[in-house]
Amino acid sequence: MLHLMLGRAGFGKTSCIHQELASRVKEGEQRLMLLVPEQFSFESERALLALLGPKLAQTVQVVSFTRLAQRLLQQEGVSSSKRLDDSGRAMLMSLALSQAQDHLTVYRPQAQTPGMIQSMLSASAEFKMCGISPDQLGAVSHSLSGPLGSKIADLSAVLSLYDALVSQSYVDPMDDLTHFARLLSQKPLLQGWQIFLDGFNGFTGQEWLVIRRMMEQASDLWVTLCTDRLDDPDNGSGLFSPVSETGRRLRRMAKEAEIPVASPVYLNEAVRFASPCLKELEENIFRYDSLPCESKPSDIVLYEAADPFDEADFVARSIHRLIREQGLRYKNIAVIARSIDPYLGILDEALHRYGIPCFADRRVEVETKPLPQAVLSALEAVSSRWDTGAVLRACKTGFMGLGTEDIAKLENYVLLWKISGSRWTSPWHGNPRGFVEQETEEDILALEAINGLRERVMAPLLSLEQGLTGTGAQMAQAVWRFLEDVAAPDTLRAMVQQLESRGEHDLADQLNRSWDSVVGLLDQAVDTLSNADMTPSRFRELLQLALTTCDLGHIPQGLDQVSLGSADRMRPADVEVAFLVGANEGEFPASNASSGLLGDSERKQLIAYGLPLSDTAQQRACEEQFLTYTSLFVPSHQLYVSYTRQNFSGENTLPSSLFSEIRRCFPSLRIQTTPQELEELIEAEMPAFDQCASHLKDNTPKAASLRAYFSASPQWSDRMSALFRAADASPIAFSHPEGARALFGGSMRLSATRIEQYHLCRFAYFCKYGLSANVRRPAEVDALEYGSMTHFLLEHLLSRFDSSSWEALSTSEQLSCIEGLADQYVCTHLGGWEDKSPRFKALLRRFTRSCLALAQHLFREQEQSSFIPVDFELAVGRDGDVKPFTLLLPGGERIQVEGKIDRVDIMQKDGISYVRVVDYKTGVKKFRLSDILYGLNMQMLLYLIALWRDNSKYGSVVPAGILYMPALESAVELDRHADPKALALKKTAGFKMNGLVLDDPTVVQGMEPGAKGIFIPVKALKNGGFDARSSLASLAQLGRIEEHIRRILTQMAQSLQNGDIAALPIQGSGVDACQYCPYHAVCGWEKGDASRPFQTMKNDQVFETILREEGGISHE
Incomplete structure (x- = not known):
């Protein structure tokens, strides 16, 4: 009955x-x-x-x-036959589509895509649940014309093949x-x-x-x-x-x-509801002939949240209050979303912040776990012919036998030398430090170690490559051998034990079960793909698709937890309070969108032909409304419904019909929003601290109470101190100067580059030279390397030729000479010609032609100058040819500035030695004397002062100046009909040096007779003086510059020793210390924050400023 x-x-x-x-x-x-x-x-x-x-x-x-x-x-x-799982279904459906592809009409182009495989599996599942066979589809297709007839014929063909493949070896649980x-x-x-x-x-x-x-x-x-x-x-x-x-x-x-x-x-009497309000709501909702209720519902709350984060905080805050005030159990509370997935990572995190245990009914994807990722990455490495990203991903799963430090060393080397493709399969020769002139014993040992790591990684991968041939079953067996080669079971066991020791039992269980998933999938592949020939790439795609069908489930870790879940999957019992979240238009209830291979009108046509399909638009709308109804009345005591004004993508949204329907039943019910009163937002320590931070500067008793509570708490006091520093915009500094002194030292050996970095931004200096947080740069011929090559070429040219011997060569001989030197540089500094790309060779040819023009200009300048190059790459330092620039600090420590001078020129005149420093610049470096006021661009001046004050190398010398020589030929803009002479003048002007020259006629004439401003930044006037744009300084002014530099360096040393590492970048007049700074993401500095304003000045203004400093007025 x-x-x-x-x-x-x-x-x-x-x-x-x-x-x-x-x-x-x-x-x-x-x-x-x-x-x-x-x-x-x-x-x-x-x-x-x-x-x-x-x-x-x-x-x-x-x-x-x-x-x-x-x-x-x-x-x-x-x-009794083998039972097919989701991964096996995916593989067999792929085979069915492959075999049927040539006979398909509508689905032929997409037949082998993962999306089509999934869609066909969904269609198969739906037809089986509806009791529709492929033969029935085929029969109906003959009665249909047009696209729908072709589509149904394709479906019938594919699903018939699929069922035939299944029946050969398996039983499909869906049947x-x-x-x-x-x-x-x-x-x-x-x-x-x-x-x-x-x-x-x-x-x-x-x-x-x-x-x-x-x-x-x-x-x-x-x-x-x-x-x-x-x-x-x-x-x-x-x-x-x-x-x-x-x-x-x-x-x-x-x-x-x-x-x-x-x-x-x-059954005519509601027995679940302890709340009269919920009983009234159930009697009236979605019954449009019912009258509004006059009562004011105390057990129903509607909440308008700003965004999902505000909504999650509202839920957690409300649950915490319910537990505190009403003594509820967590297990009697449920949070229901139409789909919980978008809320994961937001809602559960909010509950965690309030100390609320929760269990989310969510799918744990097996493909994201280390073991499946190791398999997929290894297959990708093989099928891509050793894509570096794939190889490194395999290493980082932990299954390739490398520890964290080994992986870091390998990755650094690979990025340094841009290793990819077949280079993984042969020994590497590049120096681990990049382009270096001399290889040390440590370099050799380091390279041997890195090659050892490469071999450990590549040995199992190369074995895998050899096995990935033939059928999918053979490839599955090769993957199993790969797992044995890398000792995957032992590695997985160690990972699980480590997680267990940390108390992360859920993750440990998931790792354990990921092994079963992978092994089961390989077993399925052996059975289902035994007759299917395929490429390694295709096998990987199938394996990845099959893995997406696997999930590990999620086991509750406690008995008393708040339940989180999706409305269509969640069936909680004994719920007293429920929170319905995400009640936005089109979300809850969900919009009536058709899914799958068949549209709504197509479904109706098939129903008309007698196929018992469901899921029409009207049915979906009714089912969504019913699902919403059943979710509303899960609780017995209280109901909370919320929506967000902005969705997860930041788009503006509206409440769903659920809000208006509840308010139709209860007109007196008001929608709540985020409380404005501070005490209403304080339910637990962590959220209370957030509120304390938000109201840190509020001058109210409540804010003061929060500040006092957290400042007195040992757990929170350090965070409060950090908050106060941030709020007061306190500069970043060491809490104890002793730490700074230990890091940077009392006495310091500095380079000009370090000094410049410090004055551009102290925090960047701390990151780079204190923490050694260096940017990983590939070993490539960039602007810096071109500069080094230019120095090498010019040094050798000037030491080998004088102007007359150079001019005696033909242009082709000059170019040949430069090309020979470039080849020498590549062999001695860039690791030789092996692995050099055609692009590198083309750029090098262009570079040598540019160097020819530079050399020709250089020797023309030498021919007319009385200054003779005497040294190249001259070392300045304790162990160098010239003693370093040295400064004695008030505490007895020393600062020594060391480095290398590109070129030193000397002129002997009337028994006096004049010295100048020349630097080759491949960039657009322009000397501005005003830079030194800010601690910038002092390198050449430091070297000049070192030569001036140290008599050991050249005896007593007079500083004649510093000059930057452009080392690359600049583009010339001229009328197309311009004569060669005009072109030559323009090119010469492009090589004009800039810098600072001693204001002494002997020196100026020695550098450029007649001082026409062709070679040096000085131009004589007819009255015997120099024009206003000439860059000159007297000997006394050079002395004042020296004293200014000493003050600047003293301040730098004292600031570092006191722990001042403030993020206070130089900004202004075209100088932006943050523009290319790699540490901008960690310093916290933003536009509008305090900075050191930079302003350019004329030379006379600079000297006036320095004079004021000498009078006791500090520039800083």
Whole structure:
């Protein structure tokens, strides 16, 4: 007999069914079965255990459709073949699409894409659940014309091939219910059973087939339905229309089978709700003929959140308050979203901040775990012919036998030398330090170690490459051998033990189960792909697709936890308070969007041809409304509903119809927003600290109380100190100067580059030279390397030729000479010509032609100058040819500035030695004397002063100046008809040096007779003076510059020793210390923050400023 029990949400249907079962158990009846949806199984078993006790509860079999089918099929020996899982389905569907591709019309272009494989699997699952065979599709396709007919014909062809491939070796669990129904038609396995169906609102086509046999065999079939009537005055569009249709269909089926039908049992009293408000809401919601309720609902809260983060904080704050004020248990609270996935990482994190334990019903993707990633990365490395990213990803999974430091060394080397492709398969020769002139013993040992790491990584990968041939089954076996080669089981065991020791049992369990997933997937591949030839790339795609179908589940780590879940998956019991989040338009209820390969109009056409498809637009709309209804009435005591003004993408959103419908029922209900009062936001320490930070400078008693509490707390006091520093914009500094002195030293050996970096930004100096947080740069011929090459070429040219011998060469001979030197440089500094790209060679040719023009200008300048080059790459330092610039600090420590001078020129005149320093610049370096006021551009002046004050190398010398010589030929803009002479003048002007020259006619004439301003930044006037743009300084002024530099360096040393590392960059007049700074992401400096303003000045203004400093007025 068929018994229908009808009642709306919360009316006690489940309790009544349990009582019916209990009464029969106590009467001694045996064949009792409770059939529930899979997600209801645990809660149903627990409820019966509590009602009947352990012994009697065993009398009732609690099963789902799938578990019942599997049990009886195995009992009868029908399901003895291998069972197919999701990964096997993906592989077989790929094969089916591959075999059918040439015969397809609509789906041929996308046949081998992962997206099409997934779509076909979804279509197969849907048709099987609806009881539609590929043959039925084929028959219907002959009656259809146009695109739909072709589409259905394609589906029939692919799914027929797929089913044939499955049947060769497997049983598809998706066919279990179909096989079960067929088995029941042959054997009365359920004869005499009393079967109770609870928790269903509708059934699939396969389930209907089973229910028909149940009706015929069971002595009683009870079905609960969430509706209050069987008729449908709303013609399919009402809240309970789909459920009522389920009831009517059950009655029709029973009558067709001549099964007695009992009068429906109507439950008319809500028993779940302890809150009158929820009871009233259930009676009126989605019933548009109902009248508004006059009562003010105290147990229903509507909340408008600014964004999902505000919403998550509201939920966590409210739960914390409920626990504190009402003494609720966490397990009696549920948070329901239409889809919980977007909230993960936001909602659970908010609950964690409030100290609230929670369990999220979420899918844990196996493909993100280290072992599957190791397999996929290794396959990608092979199929891509050693893509560096893939090889390094494999290393970083931990399964390639390298530790963290080894991986870092390998990655640094690979990035340094841009290793990729076949270079992974042969020994490396590049120096681990990059381009160096001399290789040390340490370099050789380091390179040997790195090559050892390369071999350890590549040995198993090369073995894998050899095995990845033939069929997919052979490739799966090669992957298994790869896992053995890298000792994957031992590595995984060590990883699990480490996680267990840290108390991360859930992650440890997931890692363990990832092994089962990977091994099971390989087993499936051996079985399903034994006759499928494919490329390594295709095999990897299939493996990755199969992995996406696997998940590890998520086991609750406690008994008392808040439940988080999606509305269509979550079936919580004993919930007193529920939070419905994300009630935005189009989200909850979800928008009525069609999915899959068939559109809504196509579905309607197929239904018209007799195919029992579901999921039309109207059905989806009704199901969404019903799902929303059942979610609303999960709780017994209180309901919270929230939406966000902005979604996860930052787009503006509106509340869903749920808000307006609740307010229609309760017009007096007001929508709450984020509280403005501070005490309403304070529920736990961590969020309270956030509020303290937000209101740090508020002059209110509440804010003061928060500041006092956290400042006095040992746990929070350090964070409070950091907050105060940030709020006061306190410059970054060492908390104890002793630490700075230990890091930077008392006495310091500095370079001009370090000095410049410090004055550009002290924090950047700290990062680079204190922390050694250096940017990893590839060994390539960049601007810096071109500069080094230029220095090398010019040094050798000037030491080998004078102006007359150079001019004696033809242009081709000059170019040949430069090319020879460039070749020498490549061999001695850049690791030789091996692995040099055609692009490198082309750039080098262009560079040598540019150097020819530079050399020709250089020798022309030398020919007319009295200054003779005497030294190149001259070392300045304690162990150098010239003693360093030395400064004695007030505390007795010393500063020494060391470096190398590109070129030293000397002129002997009237018994006096004049010295100048020349630097070659491949960039657009311009000397501005005003730079030194800010501690910038002092390198050449420091070298000149070192030569001036140290008589050991050249004896007593007079400083004649510093000059920057452009080392690259600049572009020339001229009329196309310009004569060669004009072109030559323009090119010469492009090589004009800039810098600072001693204001002495002897020196000026010695550098450029006539001082026409062609070679040096000085131009004579007819009256014997120099024009205003000439860059000159007297000997006394050079002395003042020296004293200024000493003051600057003293201040620098004292600031460093005091721990001053403030992020105070120089900004202004075209100087921006932050523009290319690699540390900008960590310093916290933003536009508008305090900086050191930079301003250019004329030379006379600079000397005036220095004079004021000497008078006691500091520039800083």
